[in-house]
Amino acid sequence: MGSRRYLLRKVLHxxxxxxxxxxxxxxxxxxxxxxxxxxxxxxxxxxxPKEQQALREEFGLDDPLPAQFVNYLxxxxxxxxxxSFASGRPVIKEIREKMGPTLLLxxxxxLLSAAIGILIGIKGAWRRGSAFDTGSLLGSLTLYSMxxxxxxMILLITFAGTLGWFPSGGIESTDQLTGFAHLVDLSKHxxxxxxxLTLGYLGEFAIIMRSSLLEVMGEDFVxxxxxxxxxxxxxxxxxAVPNALLxxxxxxxxxxxxxxxxxxxxxxVFSYPGLGQLTYGAIDQEDFPVIQAIFLLGSAAVIFFNLxxxxxxxxxxxxxxxx
Amino acid sequence: xITSPHQxxxxxxxxxxxxxxxxxxxxxxxxxxxKRALAGxxxxxxxxxxxxxxxxxxxxFIFLALAAPLLVSRxxxxxxxxxxxxxxxxxxxxxxxxxxxxxxxxxxxxxxxxISLIVGFAATVMTMTVGAAVGIIGGYYGGKTDTLxxxxxxxxxxxxxxxxxxxxxxxxxxxxxxxILVIGLTSWAGTARLVRAxxxxxxxxxxxxxxxxxGASNWHLVSRHILPNVMPVIxxxxxxxxxxxxxxxxxxxxxGLGDPSSISWGGVIFDAFDAGAxxxxxxxxxxxxxxxxxxxxxxxxxxxxxxxxVLNPKIRER
Amino acid sequence: xxxxxVGDLHVTYRTKGGDVPAVRGVSFDIDKGHVLGLAxxxxxxxxxxxxxxxxxxxxxxxxxxNVIIDGQDVLSLKPGRxxxxxxxxxxxxxxxxLHALNPVRRVGDQIVxxxxxxxxxxxxxxxxxxxxxxxxxxxxxRRIDDYPHELSGGQKQRVMIAMAxxxxxxxxxxxxxxxxxxxxxxxxxxxxxxxxQRELGLAMLFITHDLSVLVEVADRIAIMYAGQIIEEGxxxxxxxxxxxxxxxxxxxxxxxxxDARFRGKPAGLGGDPPDPQHVPSGCPFHxxxxxxxxxxxxxxxxxxxxxxxxxxxxxxxxxxxxxxESRE
Numbered sequence: 010m011g012s013r014r015y016l017l018r019k020v021l022h023x024x025x026x027x028x029x030x031x032x033x034x035x036x037x038x039x040x041x042x043x044x045x046x047x048x049x050x051x052x053x054x055x056x057x058p059k060e061q062q063a064l065r066e067e068f069g070l071d072d073p074l075p076a077q078f079v080n081y082l083x084x085x086x087x088x089x090x091x092x093s094f095a096s097g098r099p100v101i102k103e104i105r106e107k108m109g110p111t112l113l114l115x116x117x118x119x120l121l122s123a124a125i126g127i128l129i130g131i132k133g134a135w136r137r138g139s140a141f142d143t144g145s146l147l148g149s150l151t152l153y154s155m156x157x158x159x160x161x162m163i164l165l166i167t168f169a170g171t172l173g174w175f176p177s178g179g180i181e182s183t184d185q186l187t188g189f190a191h192l193v194d195l196s197k198h199x200x201x202x203x204x205x206l207t208l209g210y211l212g213e214f215a216i217i218m219r220s221s222l223l224e225v226m227g228e229d230f231v232x233x234x235x236x237x238x239x240x241x242x243x244x245x246x247x248x249a250v251p252n253a254l255l256x257x258x259x260x261x262x263x264x265x266x267x268x269x270x271x272x273x274x275x276x277x278v279f280s281y282p283g284l285g286q287l288t289y290g291a292i293d294q295e296d297f298p299v300i301q302a303i304f305l306l307g308s309a310a311v312i313f314f315n316l317x318x319x320x321x322x323x324x325x326x327x328x329x330x331x332x
Numbered sequence: 333x334i335t336s337p338h339q340x341x342x343x344x345x346x347x348x349x350x351x352x353x354x355x356x357x358x359x360x361x362x363x364x365x366x367k368r369a370l371a372g373x374x375x376x377x378x379x380x381x382x383x384x385x386x387x388x389x390x391x392x393f394i395f396l397a398l399a400a401p402l403l404v405s406r407x408x409x410x411x412x413x414x415x416x417x418x419x420x421x422x423x424x425x426x427x428x429x430x431x432x433x434x435x436x437x438x439x440x441x442x443x444x445x446x447i448s449l450i451v452g453f454a455a456t457v458m459t460m461t462v463g464a465a466v467g468i469i470g471g472y473y474g475g476k477t478d479t480l481x482x483x484x485x486x487x488x489x490x491x492x493x494x495x496x497x498x499x500x501x502x503x504x505x506x507x508x509x510x511x512i513l514v515i516g517l518t519s520w521a522g523t524a525r526l527v528r529a530x531x532x533x534x535x536x537x538x539x540x541x542x543x544x545x546x547g548a549s550n551w552h553l554v555s556r557h558i559l560p561n562v563m564p565v566i567x568x569x570x571x572x573x574x575x576x577x578x579x580x581x582x583x584x585x586x587x588g589l590g591d592p593s594s595i596s597w598g599g600v601i602f603d604a605f606d607a608g609a610x611x612x613x614x615x616x617x618x619x620x621x622x623x624x625x626x627x628x629x630x631x632x633x634x635x636x637x638x639x640x641x642v643l644n645p646k647i648r649e650r
Numbered sequence: 651x652x653x654x655x656v657g658d659l660h661v662t663y664r665t666k667g668g669d670v671p672a673v674r675g676v677s678f679d680i681d682k683g684h685v686l687g688l689a690x691x692x693x694x695x696x697x698x699x700x701x702x703x704x705x706x707x708x709x710x711x712x713x714x715x716n717v718i719i720d721g722q723d724v725l726s727l728k729p730g731r732x733x734x735x736x737x738x739x740x741x742x743x744x745x746x747x748l749h750a751l752n753p754v755r756r757v758g759d760q761i762v763x764x765x766x767x768x769x770x771x772x773x774x775x776x777x778x779x780x781x782x783x784x785x786x787x788x789x790x791x792r793r794i795d796d797y798p799h800e801l802s803g804g805q806k807q808r809v810m811i812a813m814a815x816x817x818x819x820x821x822x823x824x825x826x827x828x829x830x831x832x833x834x835x836x837x838x839x840x841x842x843x844x845x846x847q848r849e850l851g852l853a854m855l856f857i858t859h860d861l862s863v864l865v866e867v868a869d870r871i872a873i874m875y876a877g878q879i880i881e882e883g884x885x886x887x888x889x890x891x892x893x894x895x896x897x898x899x900x901x902x903x904x905x906x907x908x909d910a911r912f913r914g915k916p917a918g919l920g921g922d923p924p925d926p927q928h929v930p931s932g933c934p935f936h937x938x939x940x941x942x943x944x945x946x947x948x949x950x951x952x953x954x955x956x957x958x959x960x961x962x963x964x965x966x967x968x969x970x971x972x973x974x975e976s977r978e
């Protein structure tokens with residue numbers, strides 16, 4: 010069956026890519042960067058040769074490289090990412106704690122920016138040349154050209170600073186709130202970071218959807234639909250948009266990687282306690298175990314979403330099922 | 333034979349006196365054709381309002397970057413002997429206030445244009461060269477070569493660029509060259525994919541088949557047929573890549589991965605953020621560099637989209 | 651009883667480079683059960699006419715004149731009435747079934763849509779009717795759930811034909827229905843169109859650049875050049891005994907094998923069709939015409955009688971005004 014082979018191929022491909030990422034991570038930190046130097050933070054921790062040797066043994070750095078790699082793989086699959094330099098706690102624990110807030114932020118932002126961006130793009134393309142189209146195109150381009158971190162700063166200064174409408178950071182206030190009040194508090198804290206991320210990526214969705222729909226509008230089958238006597242909005246809804254949505258759909262999933270990246274800066278700007286803030290701190294303090302783990306997780310997440318996109322796309326576009 | 337009125341009668345009239353015959357030299361014909369194509373291209377491009385606005389903005393900033401050394405003295409940028417007191421608000425002497433060292437923010441913004449643009453262009457050169465090479469080689473040769481190139485491209489495409497950039501920068505260290513390297517390494521795959529797709533379609537065109545049947549060498553086919561026809565796609569993509577590279581440089585700087593010793597717009601914002609400008613509400617320090625980044629990126633993007641419209645007739649308005 | 655009556659139709663595209671008059675005063679009638687062939691080179695305006703009849707052009711495009719289908723002037727209908735007339739009054743078989751079908755929807759659904767949009771039947775009935783239509787055009791009914799990419803070019807064209815017949819239109823416009831097909835498939839599709847037209851008594855406007863095809867299918871032929879009709883008459887006569895020099899060249903380009911008149915090489919015609927924005931003065935064909943005379947650049951040509959039941963817009967035909975000194 011064509012579709013089963015297609016599925017299998019995509020999954021195998023994802024696993025292969027993940028393996029390469031693991032290998033890359035390993036090679037980069039063990040074979041290229043001097044592990045001892047990295048472990049002792051560039052020599053800032055002064056260890057005498059005996060202590061260095063002990064360190065080597067503890068981390069198995071004396072073993073042949075292939076053996077190290079196998080150990081590394083085993084460790085990774087068990088979730089053993091080592092210990093953070095900064096906090097001394099297991100990396101996996103740090104990540105688990107900070108993952109929730111980030112998922113919340115990135116999840117909501119992605120959905121909103123995709124939904125709003127797509128709607129704007131559709132309306133702009135369908136009424137090409139109208140005031141809405143020109144305006145929204147310009148707006149989308151401007152948003153697309155803004156660095157998200159900087160946009161976050163502006164929004165913070167304006168709305169939290171000058172106007173004081175929103176809290177200036179964190180995920181919840183220090184008062185112990187429960188139930189509905191807690192929800193409201195969460196929303197207030199989420200609002201600005203979420204707004205920033207949404208605005209940052211909305212533009213791209215709008216632009217891509219617009220181009221895609223414009224291309225589809227020039228296709229013959231749209232004219233066929235019109236000639237059949239189908240109403241304008243149904244031509245758009247049933248014929249044009251479903252075809253134009255295909256590339257946008259793929260983009261939405263592929264964007265997750267970029268949105269995750271954008272989250273790093275945004276969380277720092279808004280002091281939002283998520284993986285982004287963790288990453289930022291890790292860079293600042295050269296906390297390599299954390300950096301490595303983030304790289305791995307980030308890559309795994311993107312690989313997963315790409316796989317998801319490919320699989321779902323197969324259901325959306327009937328032409329693709331042919332293996 | 334027409335004689336030039338200034339020619340003395342006893343001289344034999346040669347071709348210098350005759351009106352210039354239509355150029356039969358193939359090189360000249362090629363150049364004439366190119367000039368005409370360029371003129372036609374410019375005519376269509378001019379019609380795009382977006383493209384023209386973008387172009388004007390672009391020229392303005394490039395001019396600014398080139399003129400920066402004349403507008404700002406190097407000593408004013410040094411931290412050892414700053415022209416003013418730190419954290420000053422905007423005033424007549426310092427229209428954008430001063431930074432945490434006492435340097436004029438306006439000076440920093442003007443001078444920052446140089447690094448931001450240089451990194452943008454340099455990273456783009458790297459991206460386009462590697463990307464186009466991989467794309468064309470894979471697309472043209474097909475088979476195992478293509479599988480390899482494609483696998484490489486897909487791998488780089490899948491990896492989220494910020495974690496990769498972080499990893500590379502942590503290992504390689506922070507310098508201008510490394511910034512360019514990191515941006516190039518994380519961007520070339522997008523170009524490669526585009527170029528490969530275009531190469532595949534150009535490869536199927538009849539004149540390529542014909543040339544191959546006539547016994548043209550691979551090098552000839554690639555340089556004379558494939559490359560010139562893939563150029564429009566590469567060119568439009570280049571302009572958009574510069575925009576993305578400038579944004580990437582900003583992001584890297586804001587993460588603290590930029591070169592601490594060079595002044596770029598992203599770097600200025602980072603310094604401001606690091607010095608607590610955000611909580612102190614020192615908007616005059618934070619906002620102007622960002623506006624510049626925004627405008628320059630906008631300019632490149634608008635030009636890029638205008639180019640796309642010129643080169644892709646399907647989305648051009650009838 | 652005319653099913654379609656086109657009167658002095660002018661279609662002007664508005665572009666960034668100025669106005670482009672693609673159709674400059676075209677008139678013709680098609681009676682029930684008759685086939686009118688419309689032939690000409692690319693860019694002469696024939697496909698524009700197809701779009702104009704159902705008002706498919708962008709609102710920016712200027713359309714003047716009248717287009718009367720079953721007694722209603724399409725050009726003055728309100729959008730709601732216009733949509734009702736589309737497909738039920740007249741339908742179009744589009745050229746190159748390459749992209750004329752929505753790639754992400756099943757072909758059956760697309761035909762059903764035509765029926766349900768006009769509320770001619772419910773979903774289930776429409777599906778039954780669709781299956782019948784598919785069989786009528788020579789496709790097995792199970793194809794109803796196929797996607798366009800699963801069909802060959804010829805099969806897709808048949809689907810287009812089935813779709814065009816879905817609402818029992820009085821007029822079918824076939825816009826280059828065989829152009830994108832292989833020669834063998836072309837013949838099959840033509841055969842199908844002919845038999846369907848005869849069987850259902852359809853009025854048909856058959857648009858193509860291939861004159862030889864029209865001889866087989868059409869009752870009358872009209873030749874277009876530079877946005878105007880420059881000759882029209884019974885199909886056989888126009889093809890085998892052309893009156894207008896352009897028609898002679900066009901017919902000469904499609905030699906009929908076995909016909910003694912076409913012995914020798916097929917003749918082409920030098921030059922290109924005129925740019926619609928810069929149509930030559932007088933007779934638009936005069937720069938390329940091998941029979942042009944002194945008066946041609948200044949004479950405003952009309953369709954004059956060129957024989958029994960035929961007309962041509964050329965100074966050389968019998969019905970043209972006699973101009974004393976400019977003639978031989």
